[in-house]
Amino acid sequence: MSAKAKIILSVSNDLNSDQRLQKVCKSLIAEGYDLVLLGRFLKGKSMPIDRPYPTKRFKLWFNKGPLFYFNLNLKLFFHLLFAKYDLLIANDLDTLPANYLAAKIRGKAIVYDSHEYFTEVPELIDRPKVKAIWERIERKFLPKIKHAYTVSPSIAEVYHKKYGVKMGLVRNFPFKQDSIIESKKQNAVIYQGALNVGRGLEELIRAFNSSLLEGVELWIFGAGDIEKELVNLTRSLGLNEQITFFGRKEASELKKYTERAAIGVSLERPMGLSYQYAIPNKLFDYLQAGTAVLYSPLKKVELLLDGKEVGEKLRSHDAEDLAQQIRDMLDSDQLSNWQSNAKELSQQYSWENEAKVMIKIVESALND
Template identity: 45%
Template sequence: MAQLQVLFPIFIASDDFLKRAYISVINDLASDQRVHRVALLLQQEGFEVHCIGRRLPGSPDVKIAPGIKLRRYRMLFRRGPLFYACFNLRLFCSLMSCRKPFLFVANDLDTLLATSLAAGIRGTALVYDSHELFTRVPELLERPLQRNIWSRLEACLLPRVKTAITVSSSIATLYRKRYGVPFAVVRNLPLQRVPKPDRSIREGYAARYLLIYQGALNVGRGIELMIDMMPFLDDAMLLLAGVGDIEKALRKRVTEKGLSGRVVFLGRLEPEELHRYTSSADLGFSLEEDRGLSYRYALPNKLFDYIQAGIPVLCSALPEMKAVVEGYKVGRTTTERSPLALAGMVSEMLTMADEGRWKEALEKAARELCWERESHYYLALLREAGLLKREK
């Protein structure tokens, strides 16, 4: 075999020269687009990529790209301490038994324990990718015991991380001040896309305007406000694309307000279908409440999905979102939480959209706010860490 490799080095590759990257995330691998993009990026750089995550009941089969291997755990527990403990135990066992790893990538604090332990034992390089300020998410604000546990875990693990990434400058600054760890900023930007409005989608709804929210139906996202606003908007429908913890309560709210014909729950959509729906809408919402530092410093991926779909954005005037929307002039930001006042802003924005006043700014933003550009920062970090060869 060794002689054949000398004679035919192009055709026969030794396992010793394969760079294997193992990307772990606690989310369902079918829906985590950032993991998909990073997996493709690493594959393009010559890595053999393995993605490890969860498979929720009813989740579709998924294939990121030929050659990218997936391992999806079906979990007996779906939330709570036993869920996190069981997931991390399975993840640790997978990483300890995987073959000749070159790089581990841990996405968010809930995979960092297992990944950092395995990396330390096996002497494998570790990259930590924090998608949010985990210990300050709204779900933990009123649960001091759980928040304290996660905070202690973070304080124990983060100072030992050498290569770290997060999604906004504000979060990077906070982590650097708190733990002395430099975080590179790689925003959660989508691939550049051409808007694909679908006439059949618009014809399927008896309204002149379609308003859309895409993302998790969770607490603090301002979805209740969107629903309460609808009675003040004539000839408009609200599409909610996603699933989440408060979906049942939202459906009840819609029924009680007599809005069943004007608020539509689309459920979880495949990325291509979601893009068609968003491109067919007239305006996108990102009205996160200022419920803790995680939301205050958030830079949601849906903001950029709206831009790639060519529709203006109405978002909360939180610092990171405000900088993008006002900097690129692709919509409006607001601190308003009155349904009536918000409906007035929406009406004004829809009129401006009819006049084509957002079009040029959205096109410019779509060209600049895309993964094709942002991924260079990810690669630069890997080169700085010695995980990729430096460009000549």
């Protein structure tokens, strides 16, 4: 099938800050495809979006829990049952049921993009009944998928062993930066990403209660399940002047802050195989921005960064130890070298090469 085929992409978020999806869409547009992007609308939280392709965000009756996922898939299914398209791209397991069933009924092609090892995220570790439901959904639909890609070779290997599904590898690298503009670094630490359990955020906030980090700012970008708890913790410690929650921002605005931060943190705990198998996307953004990195000792991250002299590996999640390590990094004679090395290393990781794999999988699905 020639370019100009129509593709509908579905995701369970509100489209504002999903950088992977923005990159996928930009690359598909460049290949001449017509796109529509579907997501959800969060009252009081979703910001206006301006994209060079149509978007639709569903207003749902429920915003979390089983009823949210049922409501989302119901809306998606009936929309996709009657919409015009040649191919569907389902992003993660929580949109796959509606996409698969609609594609099956309509006789249309479908591609699956696995952003994470969904059934092994930390949020499901202590919820065996909920995890079992998602595992049943995974077993029901994934073996039927012929065209798929994911962010990690480990996730691809697991799905191949479990279900015989062959997944391409499309890592979540940033677009190549042709011109590098040097930004003046500030005495600030940045965290960007989901505000969920297992990210080391509570410990990070408590670390800033130490006198060691007096005068150092902490910028937190993103939203998530424990956002209210983190804001309340910051307030209870009297750190509102030092710690700023920016919420979700468009990639271009977020990038400006990342370039100005001295250190970027990625403090994930080894909770669930999803964290252990995938490399946090934020690391590549930190590197490209020339921001020194403080990173967790997760195997995949160690393979990426150990020996590269772009920062330090986390010694401990203890708040006082964390404060000391951040203080030591900010005072280190190596800080400027780490920042320069980060920018140099980032040149090895560009979305442009990953997009070629994604485009081939899309073309294969359309021509199948």
